[in-house]
Amino acid sequence: MALVLKDITKVVQGETHIKPTSLTLETGQFNVLLGETGAGKTSLIKMMAGLDPIASGTVEMDGVDVTSLSTQKRRISLVHQFFVNYPHMTVFENIASPLRVAGMAKSEIEARVQEAADILQLSPMLKRRPHELSGGQQQRCALARAIAKDSQAVFLDEPLANLDYKLREELRELLPELFAGRGAVVVYATSEPEEALLLGGKTALMMDGSVAQYGPTAEIYRAPETLTAAMVFSDPPINHAAVQKTGDMLTMGDVRWNVSGDAAGLQDGDYIVAIRPNHILPTPTERATVPLSGKIGVTELSGSESSAHFDMNGLGWVSLSHGTHPYEIGETHTFYMDADACLFFAPDGTRVA
Amino acid sequence: MKTENQKAWFFVLPVLILVAFNALIPMMTVVNYSVQETFGNNQFFWEGLTWFEQILRSERFHAALGRQFLFTGLILAIEVPLGIAIALSMPRSGPWVPVCLVLMALPMLIPWNVVGAMWNIFALPDIGLLGYFVNHTLGIDYDMTQNPLAAWVTIITMDVWHWTSLVVLLSYAGLVSIPDAYYQAAKIDGASNWSVFRYIQLPKMKNVLTIAILLRFMDSFNIYTEPFVLTGGGPGNSTTLLSIDLVKIALGQFDLGPAAAMSLIYFAITLFVSWLFYTLMTKDDLN
Numbered sequence: 001m002a003l004v005l006k007d008i009t010k011v012v013q014g015e016t017h018i019k020p021t022s023l024t025l026e027t028g029q030f031n032v033l034l035g036e037t038g039a040g041k042t043s044l045i046k047m048m049a050g051l052d053p054i055a056s057g058t059v060e061m062d063g064v065d066v067t068s069l070s071t072q073k074r075r076i077s078l079v080h081q082f083f084v085n086y087p088h089m090t091v092f093e094n095i096a097s098p099l100r101v102a103g104m105a106k107s108e109i110e111a112r113v114q115e116a117a118d119i120l121q122l123s124p125m126l127k128r129r130p131h132e133l134s135g136g137q138q139q140r141c142a143l144a145r146a147i148a149k150d151s152q153a154v155f156l157d158e159p160l161a162n163l164d165y166k167l168r169e170e171l172r173e174l175l176p177e178l179f180a181g182r183g184a185v186v187v188y189a190t191s192e193p194e195e196a197l198l199l200g201g202k203t204a205l206m207m208d209g210s211v212a213q214y215g216p217t218a219e220i221y222r223a224p225e226t227l228t229a230a231m232v233f234s235d236p237p238i239n240h241a242a243v244q245k246t247g248d249m250l251t252m253g254d255v256r257w258n259v260s261g262d263a264a265g266l267q268d269g270d271y272i273v274a275i276r277p278n279h280i281l282p283t284p285t286e287r288a289t290v291p292l293s294g295k296i297g298v299t300e301l302s303g304s305e306s307s308a309h310f311d312m313n314g315l316g317w318v319s320l321s322h323g324t325h326p327y328e329i330g331e332t333h334t335f336y337m338d339a340d341a342c343l344f345f346a347p348d349g350t351r352v353a
Numbered sequence: 354m355k356t357e358n359q360k361a362w363f364f365v366l367p368v369l370i371l372v373a374f375n376a377l378i379p380m381m382t383v384v385n386y387s388v389q390e391t392f393g394n395n396q397f398f399w400e401g402l403t404w405f406e407q408i409l410r411s412e413r414f415h416a417a418l419g420r421q422f423l424f425t426g427l428i429l430a431i432e433v434p435l436g437i438a439i440a441l442s443m444p445r446s447g448p449w450v451p452v453c454l455v456l457m458a459l460p461m462l463i464p465w466n467v468v469g470a471m472w473n474i475f476a477l478p479d480i481g482l483l484g485y486f487v488n489h490t491l492g493i494d495y496d497m498t499q500n501p502l503a504a505w506v507t508i509i510t511m512d513v514w515h516w517t518s519l520v521v522l523l524s525y526a527g528l529v530s531i532p533d534a535y536y537q538a539a540k541i542d543g544a545s546n547w548s549v550f551r552y553i554q555l556p557k558m559k560n561v562l563t564i565a566i567l568l569r570f571m572d573s574f575n576i577y578t579e580p581f582v583l584t585g586g587g588p589g590n591s592t593t594l595l596s597i598d599l600v601k602i603a604l605g606q607f608d609l610g611p612a613a614a615m616s617l618i619y620f621a622i623t624l625f626v627s628w629l630f631y632t633l634m635t636k637d638d639l640n
Contacts, residue, residue, distance in 0.1 A: 046537075049537075051541075071537075071540040071541060072540055072543045072544070074541075076541055078538065078541045080537075084532075084534045084535055084537075084538045087553075087556045087557065088552065089552065097542055097544070097552075098541075098542040101544055101545075101548070102543065145542075149542075
């Protein structure tokens with residue numbers, strides 16, 4: 001089964017919100033839509049669900065053109081960022097509601113609700129109302145409703161965004177198990193690069209209403225086609241700067257280093273170099289050898305990682321390393337960059353090495 | 354939980370003083386009259402509960418009370434569903450929203466006695482637009498000054514015209530507060546329009562509807578000006594509602610004792626029915 005989008009666009013009052021987009025989303029894996037708020041993830045999902053009108057192009061589900069089919073008639077599920085449940089129904093009735101609408105037999109409904117509730121650990125709460133549940137339980141109820149239904153496509157629009165850290169991890173681990181073997185196309189929208197990497201599958205990077213790149217998640221992370229794609233798929237943001245190549249030397253401001261790897265094949269000239277913060281470390285290692293001196297600005301400690309924003313003559317970069325490092329704000333610190341991890345882009349943003 | 358100290362009383366004291374001045378003290382005057390008889394000259398004679406007994410046994414009171422409940426029941430039965438229906442059909446966003454809201458608010462901005470006078474002239478069979486139309490164009494005999502049914506139809510229509518807007522505005526406020534996500538979820542479940550209303554809109558409107566019903570009950574149960582100006586309680590006594598009857602007793606006949614007793618009974622009924630409505634409508638939340 002597959003969900004195929006062919007050149008779909010969304011136009012609101014003469015303004016193009018989604019530029020012509022073509023994607024083939026398949027079953028058996030997570031299809032992640034990754035992009036910042038406003039990149040068009042939710043719009044794209046609403047268009048696929050039939051909730052928002054499509055200006056041009058077609059949507060096919062399992063080989064059938066569903067572009068003009070109403071939402072009510074499509075076999076789909078949607079889980080929102082907000083916890084959406086029917087307020088005056090019990091958890092059981094909530095999970096059962098789409099099945100009842102579909103006119104399923106009572107015994108079948110009970111079996112399906114029970115199964116969904118078991119997977120999502122909701123069995124003890126089937127008789128409660130949504131407002132008597134915690135946020136995590138409410139979202140599990142919404143997820144249970146989505147899986148109990150026999151859908152061709154399941155859309156998850158930042159389903160974990162409003163949950164606290166622990167619950168998010170818990171539910172995220174549960175997600176692959178939830179949809180394994182159901183035969184539905186799973187589309188998962190998120191604004192967090194880390195979440196995309198954890199879910200694996202394929203990722204479509206979204207930016208300004210269009211898909212910048214689509215492919216296996218790990219591959220896109222390793223080899224972004226454009227600077228834009230690299231920027232979307234990096235948290236903290238990817239460091240980038242203008243660089244000149246002359247012979248086998250690279251010059252970035254007053255930092256110079258020997259060219260290595262693919263970049264060696266580049267013609268002399270101006271490029272943009274980009275490097276992920278985790279390849280810039282506070283101490284030299286076998287790989288991280290190119291010294292970068294900068295004045296420490298903001299520093300952040302998060303559990304086992306520490307990040308430092310530093311300033312090199314007006315160029316603000318970030319370093320992200322394991323362990324805790326006692327940076328002092330305002331001091332000049334020398335970081336070391338792993339030159340082999342550098343990505344090179346032409347001035348127009350396409351990757352060259 | 355056990356009360357730790359009595360400090361909290363100081364915090365409610367200002368409210369108690371306020372309530373005392375605007376409700377309890379004026380009401381004590383009424384209580385005072387309700388248990389005494391006066392013939393003027395500031396002379397009072399103790400009567401105990403005589404007036405209460407007299408009112409409670411009076412057929413005139415029973416009839417007025419019956420008419421009052423009929424009136425309130427009818428307008429609630431019309432205004433609540435009609436108000437919800439209008440609110441549902443109003444646009445939830447766009448340039449027409451303020452237009453609809455202003456149109457809805459207009460009837461409520463007109464002073465009560467003006468509403469009564471307006472409808473009085475409007476419904477007169479010889480010169481009123483409505484009265485002339487119904488009598489001469491439709492050929493239906495309609496004269497609210499002669500026919501009790503016509504009088505009832507007129508006061509009910511007038512109240513519906515004047516106050517349905519309140520239900521509309523409150524219901525609309527409840528409706529627009531429902532996030533789009535709920536409507537989308539319902540669409541995805543394949544729910545019909547009726548299910549959306551029954552399982553999303555109605556539960557989400559419940560709180561504002563409770564307020565709307567309570568306000569409409571209290572206002573219509575105590576209504577005086579509009580029907581008084583419109584029909585004066587007639588023809589005969591057919592539209593003499595409780596408050597109109599009360600004023601007749603108090604100021605027309607100057608029977609201050611029975612009028613005071615009737616006021617208190619009237620007040621007790623309003624209070625009791627309001628409490629009953631509120632308890633029934635919020636029962637679900639307390640469980």
